[in-house]
Amino acid sequence: MTEVVATIAFWVFAITAVVGALGVVWAKRVFHSAMFLTVALGSTAAIYVLLSADFLAAVQILVYTGAVVILVLFAIMLTPQSVELPTFAPGGQQLGGVIVALALLALMIAAITNQPWPLAAQPLDQPTSFGLGQGLLTTYLFPFELASLVLLVAMIGAILLARED
Amino acid sequence: MPGLNQFLILGAIIFCIGIYGALSRRNVVVLLMALELMLNGVNITLVAFNRFLTPPAGVSSSPFAGQMFALFVIAVAAAEAALGLAIVIAVYRVRHTVQVDQIDALRG
Amino acid sequence: MTIPSFLNDLIGQIGALLYYLLGLVLPAWLTVLLVTLIGIAVAVTFVAVLVMSQVWAERKVIARIQDRVGPNRVGPFGILQSVADALKLLTKEDIVPANADRLVFALAPLVVLVPSLMIFAVLPFNWDATIARLDVGILYVLALATFPTIGIVMAGWASFNNYTLLGGMRAAAQLISYEVPEVLSVMPIVLLAGTMSLWGIANAQQGAWYILAPIVGPLAFVLFFTAGIAEINRSPFDLPEAESEIIAGFHMEYSGMRFALFFLAEYANAFSVSAIAATLFFGGWHGWILPGYLWFVIKTYVLFLVMVWARGTLPRLRYDQLMNLAWKIMLPLTLVNLLLAALLKTSGFMESVLSFGWLGVLILLAINLVVVYILYRLYNQLFRAVRGSAGLPLLEATQPATQGARP
Numbered sequence: 001m002t003e004v005v006a007t008i009a010f011w012v013f014a015i016t017a018v019v020g021a022l023g024v025v026w027a028k029r030v031f032h033s034a035m036f037l038t039v040a041l042g043s044t045a046a047i048y049v050l051l052s053a054d055f056l057a058a059v060q061i062l063v064y065t066g067a068v069v070i071l072v073l074f075a076i077m078l079t080p081q082s083v084e085l086p087t088f089a090p091g092g093q094q095l096g097g098v099i100v101a102l103a104l105l106a107l108m109i110a111a112i113t114n115q116p117w118p119l120a121a122q123p124l125d126q127p128t129s130f131g132l133g134q135g136l137l138t139t140y141l142f143p144f145e146l147a148s149l150v151l152l153v154a155m156i157g158a159i160l161l162a163r164e165d
Numbered sequence: 166m167p168g169l170n171q172f173l174i175l176g177a178i179i180f181c182i183g184i185y186g187a188l189s190r191r192n193v194v195v196l197l198m199a200l201e202l203m204l205n206g207v208n209i210t211l212v213a214f215n216r217f218l219t220p221p222a223g224v225s226s227s228p229f230a231g232q233m234f235a236l237f238v239i240a241v242a243a244a245e246a247a248l249g250l251a252i253v254i255a256v257y258r259v260r261h262t263v264q265v266d267q268i269d270a271l272r273g
Numbered sequence: 274m275t276i277p278s279f280l281n282d283l284i285g286q287i288g289a290l291l292y293y294l295l296g297l298v299l300p301a302w303l304t305v306l307l308v309t310l311i312g313i314a315v316a317v318t319f320v321a322v323l324v325m326s327q328v329w330a331e332r333k334v335i336a337r338i339q340d341r342v343g344p345n346r347v348g349p350f351g352i353l354q355s356v357a358d359a360l361k362l363l364t365k366e367d368i369v370p371a372n373a374d375r376l377v378f379a380l381a382p383l384v385v386l387v388p389s390l391m392i393f394a395v396l397p398f399n400w401d402a403t404i405a406r407l408d409v410g411i412l413y414v415l416a417l418a419t420f421p422t423i424g425i426v427m428a429g430w431a432s433f434n435n436y437t438l439l440g441g442m443r444a445a446a447q448l449i450s451y452e453v454p455e456v457l458s459v460m461p462i463v464l465l466a467g468t469m470s471l472w473g474i475a476n477a478q479q480g481a482w483y484i485l486a487p488i489v490g491p492l493a494f495v496l497f498f499t500a501g502i503a504e505i506n507r508s509p510f511d512l513p514e515a516e517s518e519i520i521a522g523f524h525m526e527y528s529g530m531r532f533a534l535f536f537l538a539e540y541a542n543a544f545s546v547s548a549i550a551a552t553l554f555f556g557g558w559h560g561w562i563l564p565g566y567l568w569f570v571i572k573t574y575v576l577f578l579v580m581v582w583a584r585g586t587l588p589r590l591r592y593d594q595l596m597n598l599a600w601k602i603m604l605p606l607t608l609v610n611l612l613l614a615a616l617l618k619t620s621g622f623m624e625s626v627l628s629f630g631w632l633g634v635l636i637l638l639a640i641n642l643v644v645v646y647i648l649y650r651l652y653n654q655l656f657r658a659v660r661g662s663a664g665l666p667l668l669e670a671t672q673p674a675t676q677g678a679r680p
Contacts (some may be wrong), residue, residue: 004302006166012176021179024198025186033429035377037198041180044205049174051216053232055316056239057413060208063239066419066452068201068246072447075194075250075427079257085264089189097188101181108177119170120219127408128229128309129469132236135227147240154244161251 010050016041028087030076038069052125055132172213180206191264193256197249206233222248281564284531285401288312313319314395314403325355325541330574331581363538365529372525377431382527384424384535388417389541391584396548397472399558407474409469411463414549415456420583421538422448425513425523428535432526437543440522443592444513450599457607461486461493461614462553465623474556477520480627485637488489488620488644494554498576498608501546503599505539508584512592547576601634 016039023036023118033137041064136144169187179202186199215231227233260268279286288308295304328343331353336343339476344351369378392414394404407413422445429441462483466474484490503510524535551557551572558565572674590598617623627633 003166003184003213010167010171013169014171017175017376018182019177021182021186021202023191024195024202030192030194031196031377033195033428034451037201041200041205044179044209047209048177048212050166051212053212053215053235054236054407054409055412056212056232058409058416059236059239061416062412062419062456063243064205067449068243068414070422070426070449071247072194072198073423074442074445075253076256077193077430077438079263081192081263085191087192087195089191089266094189097185100188105177105181108181109174112170112173112177117217118219119169119217123216123350124220124227124228125216128232129409130234131227131229133240135229135233139227140185140233143237144272147237150241152243154248158251159245161248161255 005048009046012153013050016040017047025031030081031073033088034069034072034076037072038065041065041069052123053128055129169213169217171264172217173210176206176209176213178206179203179209184208191266193253193263193265193268194250196265197253200249201242201246204238208238209234211238279596280386282399282401283564284399284566284573303322303324309404315395316404320390320393320541320544321537323544325576327540327544328358330357330578334581335585338582357534362529362533363437363500365458366528367531370526374431374433375633377427378526379430380524381424381431381529382531382538384427385421386424386534386538386541388420389538389545391417392545392549393541396569397473397475397543397552397557398569400472400476402566403472403495406472407470408468411459411469411474411553414458414471414545415452418455419448419452421542428527429523432523434526437525440513440525443630444506444523447513447592447595447599448506450596451500451510451603453606454496454599454603455504457491457604457611458496458500459553462490462508462610462612463539464614464618466490471552471557475559478556478559481557481623481634481637482554485634485641486617487637488608488612489617491641491645492552492606492610493614494550496603496610497553498546498550498579500599500603501550501578502583503595505542505546505581507539507543507580509587509590510595512595534555542571543577543580547573547580549574571659 019038020038020040020043023034024040027033027036041060045057045065047061048054048060087098167265175237183203183206183253186202187196190196211234212230215229215235220226220228221230236254257263258269262268291308291311292304293305299307332354333343333351340558344354347353347357369375395407395410395413397403397406425444425448428437429437429444432438439568457596458462460475463469463482466477467475468474482493506514514524527535547568551569555576557570558569558570560571563571623637626636629636642666
């Protein structure tokens with residue numbers, strides 16, 4: 001029964017993620033792009049739940065839809081543009097973009113399907129919070145401290161850049 | 166439950182949609198959103214690898230290496246989105262536009 | 274005197290009975306699906322009925338605080354007032370502004386309401402009555418608490434109105450400012466319990482409630498409760514939606530059933546925040562004589578009445594006072610609290626005191642009362658000193674109306 005539910009859930013959320021992503025790229029108004037981005041990021045969180053990454057799914061919602069999307073919305077509000085301006089690149093560049101994206105997709109799908117992945121005997125399906133916490137404070141302590149430094153620098157930089165003077 | 170390939174192909178599709186978006190939109194904010202999409206595609210790939218592949222061998226690694234990587238990607242992506250949008254706001258104050266093709270030359 | 278376990282485990286027993294009965298006629302997967310759906314339906318109905326009782330309780334209590342009676346015409350003691358309000362809202366004309374973005378306008382109340390309802394899935398009503406015993410329960414709740422911000426910005430933007438847009442942006446700034454203290458103030462409790470699962474945290478409070486933890490408990494409770502009230506846009510933090518400020522802010526253009534959804538979301542949120550506080554700090558379902566789920570509802574309701582009390586008593590905070598409070602006062606306090614909690618956990622102080630049983634609980638209570646009293650006296654001294662010497666108040670809200678006047 002869980003197999004059936006998992007497969008249905010995967011297809012539902014994969015389709016909403018792709019629809020959301022396409023909406024970000026194709027929406028005429030920037031606000032709608034931000035709404036589609038929320039849909040895409042929320043569907044990604046659901047995919048993480050399917051992959052048993054419970055902590056990561058909660059963090060994805062907390063950070064991406066709870067902070068980054070609101071940041072994007074603030075930026076949209078603070079940079080109003082008249083709606084008549086062209087939002088898409090000229091036709092030639094768009095065609096080039098489509099070709100590049102499709103070529104890259106074909107290359108990646110070919111690489112994925114032809115690669116003999118070293119699959120584990122049992123997929124890793126255990127609660128992750130404890131393991132992640134332990135790893136962050138023992139094996140990955142240095143990247144953890146560096147990431148906090150990166151966030152500090154980003155905070156100070158963003159405040160300085162966006163100031164009125 | 167779909168296998169590894171399905172998740173990897175989903176990640177690849179979202180990544181390529183992000184590239185298409187970055188190449189075909191003029192608005193800088195939409196460009197940054199497409200960048201977030203690309204990072205999300207990569208994250209899906211990492212977490213899928215974490216679940217399906219044999220854990221990496223060696224003393225200095227944990228069975229959750231993929232999710233750890235994805236966690237750091239999320240943190241750095243948030244920092245980069247904040248800085249990028251701050252730059253967009255600063256540029257808008259001077260140039261009063263967020264179209265990429267109108268911000269492409271230094272003044273004078 | 275204890276009640277028979279049959280009464281205590283009533284909800285769990287009914288669930289098990291349903292499983293058994295349906296399992297006789299249906300395949301396994303359909304049984305699980307149906308029982309889960311029935312559980313969800315029961316929870317949502319419970320929320321709706323609860324919200325009606327909350328609205329009634331709030332209106333009566335605030336009325337008494339303001340020296341009047343409150344609704345007393347519709348039904349005995351005005352109990353059916355909520356029903357009358359619901360009927361009125363249902364029959365109102367659904368007005369959508371002419372230039373509004375229809376899809377975003379329609380979706381905004383849902384984005385605000387659905388996360389509030391999703392939180393009810395992880396609340397531990399009893400030791401065996403949780404819909405979903407998540408391992409990352411509290412993180413799930415905090416993540417969902419950040420979602421309505423997007424709905425508020427959507428509502429402000431889609432109404433095609435300068436004032437709603439301003440109201441929406443101010444609301445978003447307030448909500449994201451209070452997210453950080455809210456998340457950080459919960460961390461000491463997670464540290465003390467050793468698990469993020471709400472059921473686990475409530476279970477770990479068998480000996481003593483976490484509000485009795487010396488210094489850490491009451492401080493974390495005050496910080497979480499304040500941040501929670503700010504997150505759900507209730508007084509004294511209801512600047513975004515107050516009737517006298519920017520004409521009701523982000524939901525000005527909403528009428529009828531759409532407004533009812535915002536209204537429902539606010540009270541459902543109030544219940545969730547009270548329920549989470551009851552689980553984290555007051556032991557969830559632990560209590561004497563009465564069944565666990567009754568204790569849970571009682572504790573939540575008492576905390577909700579504290580919220581109503583705050584609404585009736587405290588004046589609305591100004592925008593800069595609000596931001597000041599979040600960033601300059603609450604955030605440093607949460608970080609200090611986390612440090613103290615780590616000290617408490619590693620020293621094992623609570624476990625050693627609780628080994629005395631009932632006496633240990635009383636000792637913890639006494640320690641907390643003494644510490645609170647000392648801090649209160651210190652704050653008064655500091656306040657008098659700072660205000661006396663340079664004339665600068667600690668919080669701008671306390672600036673005297675006439676500068677330099679001395680009684």
